[in-house]
């Protein structure tokens with residue numbers, strides 16, 4: 001392995017310990033819940049889920065679970081733009 005490659009791998013390890021450097025812009029997730037599957041989407045800080053609870057409240061167990069898993073990689077909804 002050449003030295004440039006070794007340097008890139010080392011940098012990747014350092015970056016991987018700093019998830020706050022990475023911000024998701026948008027994605028879709030297939031979420032297999034206990035009773036049924038849902039598609040959860042995220043775009044520029046806004047969640048969407050096709051489940052009934054989300055439709056009435058604007059959040060749900062699926063979006064909250066993803067927030068816990070993805071943590072710092074999500075744009076904080078209470079941070080000023």
Ligand SMILES: [Zn+2]
Nearest residue numbers: 049051060062
């Ligand atoms: Zn949901």
